Amino acid sequence: MTRLRRKTYRRSVMVRVEASAFQLLKVNDVELTVEGQIPSGRRHQALLLVRSPAGKQLLARCLRTSDEHDIGWAQVAASSVYHELNALRAVDRPELPRVYEEWSGPARLSNEARSVDVLVVVRDFIEGQSVDERLRNLHTPNLDQVRLVVPWLESVLRALIALHAKNVGHFDLRAANVIHPDEQGKPVVVIDLNSSQVLSVNEASRHTILQVDQRLAPEAWYRARADRAGRIDLAKLSVEEPLAWLDWYQFGLLTREMTSAATNLDATHRRYLDEVADYLTSYPGCMEIKAKEIRRLLERAKPEFLHPYGVPELVRNARNIDVEVFPDGQVFTKVGVLGEIVKHPAFTRLFEVKQLTLLRYVFVGAEHSRAMHMMHCASLTADLLKHLFSEPRFLRTFDSKDIRFAIVAALLHDINHFPFLHTFQESAKSIFTNRALFDEVMESDFSHFTGEQHIPLRELLIGAAIDPEALWRVIFGERYQLRQYGPIEQFVNSMIDSGVDVDKLSYLYLDALCTGVPVGQAIDYSRLMRSAIMVPDLLNMESLAFDIGALPAVESVIHARLANFRAIYWHQRNRALMAMFLHVADNIDYTRLDETTLRREVLVSSEADVVRRMNELYEEHTGRRSPMAMFIPLRGAGLFEQLYQVPVTDDREEGFVFRRLSAMSRAERSDRSGEAELRRALADELMSRYPRLGEVDIAEILIDIPARPMDGQLVAFLRDGRGEPKEIDKISSTAEAAVKDFQKLAKSIRVFVSPRVASTIGIRGGEPELRWIGGLLYEILSGLPNGSNGRLS
Secondary structure, three states: OOOOOOEEEEOOOOOEOOOOOOEEEEOOOOOEEEEEEEEOOOOEEEEEEEOOOOEEEEEEEEEEOEEEEEEEEOOEEEEEHHHHHHHHHHOOOOOOOEEEEEEEEEEEEEEOOOEEEEEEEEEOOEEEEEEEEEEHHHHOOOOOOHHHHHHHHHHHHHHHHHHHOOOOOOOOOOOHEEEEEEOOOOEEOOOOOOOOEEEOHHHHHHEEEEEEEOOOHHHHHHHHHOOOEEEHHHHHHHHOOOOOOHEEEEEEEHHHHHHHOOOOHHHHHHHHHHHHHHHHHHOOHHHHHHHHHHHHHOOOOOOOOOOOOOOHHHHOOOOOOOOOOOOOOOOEEHHHHHHHHOOOOOHHHHHHHHHHHHHHHOOOOOEEEHHHHHHHHHHHHHHHHHHHHOOHHHHHHOHHHHHHHHHHHHOOOOOOOOOOOOHHHHOOOOOOOOOHHHHHHHHHOOOOHHHHOOHHHHHHHHHHEEEHHHHHHHHHHHHHHHHHHOOHHHHHHHHHHOOOOHHHHHHHHHHHHOOOOOHHHOOOOOHHHHHHHEOOOOOOOOOEEHHHHHHHHHHHHHHHHHHHHHHHHHHHHHHHHHHHHHHHHHHHHHHHHOOOHHHHHHHOOOOOHHHHHHOOOOOOOOOOOOOOEEEEEEEEOOOEEEEEEEOOOOOOOHHHHHHHHHHOOOOOOOOOOOHHHHHHHHHHHHHHHHHHHOOOOOOEEEEEEOOOOOOOOOOOOOEEOOOOEEEEEOOOHHHHHHHHHHHHHOOOEEEEEEOOOOHHHHOOOOOOOOOOHHHHHHHHHHHHHOOOOOOOO
């Protein structure tokens, strides 16, 4: 007979091969003699493809060793054999069957003289169980099966990576095709590559056909429009785009199969692996997935990953670590990049900036600094991140560098601050924009502050692999703009600036503690931390949220916020002080100043220095003495008194006055005719009603309208029983009332007068009848055209 053409594949591990011998096989009761070499010493599988006398190609599977002979036949399309052979030719991995030899050529039928064309492939035969059967049959109650599932998935991943490197896709990945070998110490093996195809489809392979089944990503057959036979042309999916994502989709299905089959899997690991499976099978995200990302996701499922990410900034009680301990027991750890930041002059200057500015003249205990709040905020963030570690969506998304980035973002969220920043930002003439201040802090060497040069904070952060521009986006950027920057920045932004965020949790507690307001100290931190989750918000961007069981804790934040605004931030003496400072700031000629120099100056100034400088600029521009001239030297001297408070009611006249004044506070035009008319009318009326006042200067009357956007809606999300995020005001009637009527419940618009006017008309004495002021304001505002007024100060 004619000798078969033989191709022997040399491997790094040599296999002893017996001498050539004729083998007697039988196909459909017809004996067939072929000549070939069979490896000895290991179990293998011989695949025989023969063209029958009728011209139909048949596949014969023969299991054979040197001492055992077991034949089984299956009638299969010949194309599947070639698919498998082409795939296995390309790779040499222990996670895939090994091809030893390939024979092709004519062979002689034993009962006939003529020959037929045959293809014989000798490869490994993997004896064992499929991974799902193996997991179901395990009876080891003390074994956490994640220690099996994750390594097995990693083996499958290595097999797919090897195939993809050779431009081959498996396309039939399922638990039944992943075999756990009986031989000890061997990795699981991916078999059955009958459906394998090339990944990069081009014009030369436009007729690469794939049979549709329930495991193929629905988007694939939908986009490629399967024919009536249930087949799709892969070239229709995309000519330019590799089709590896079809394997990653099935890898997600495999993950779900194995998780379901595991009978002894920790609940945390089960939730996480289910999250990974959902992520890999979600469209269109699955089309962007890379092997590197899947490897990272599997790493996080390992038991040894159940520690604080290996991030030293999360450590709380290690020895020889410098820490700051706060009154509520929070601990800030000065390690790693955190320790370098808090020693940098860009940060140390904030120890001299009071969190509540001059409110210590109202509340004697309000001496805590902006730096204290920022470190406390970073400490809360670290605790929150550790609790989020058990949240599958978070665990899938964040790694150690992202954890460090989040803590640094919380630590630096107020890095652009200086005394009275928020008050300056209410000013119509403010030149202190967040962007300009942030850039100055990041770029400066602060030699003008310490007398020696320091590495710029930007360089320090870059050296720690933290992007300063990413910090800018999550701290000061608009949330909708983060859509293009991915889930990490979206979630960190919501941690720092949302309805219930670490910034609020910190300042509400510290401000209440240091001023003696009890309600603000009643936030249920523990419940909030335990219930924190990561969900997509209404814009489909990753956001901090809480389980529905934390509803009372979220409501406690709303109550604390309302209490603090009423008792602290909009306290009448605090707002009198702000109105005085705004009046000074609005009456300065900034055009004569170099903005860059002024920013550098105020960033390293104390409160007394800023007030002194503003008083000088005010007196230069107006020729009058500043109303704050004696405030700091005499500890609060010269503070204006409240003359009238505009009620927030539904009354037609009073409600109109409140709404119109609120609108004036948001005006951006420089026309101040409305403001001047209001204050002049009030001054004239006071002089008319109280002749003993004499001449009343317009600067002795101030109208305060809180304009900084601290009174926006409190948008917080809770996950309901169906797993869907809901806004707090859609669940809680208490929250709904607080969100809807926040201004009515807390905000006040007030008219302040100088101490001279207040003492003359006897405000502190008999509380004179002042209802006429509301009528006068209504009369004047009714006669003013809408939008014609500048800021009232």
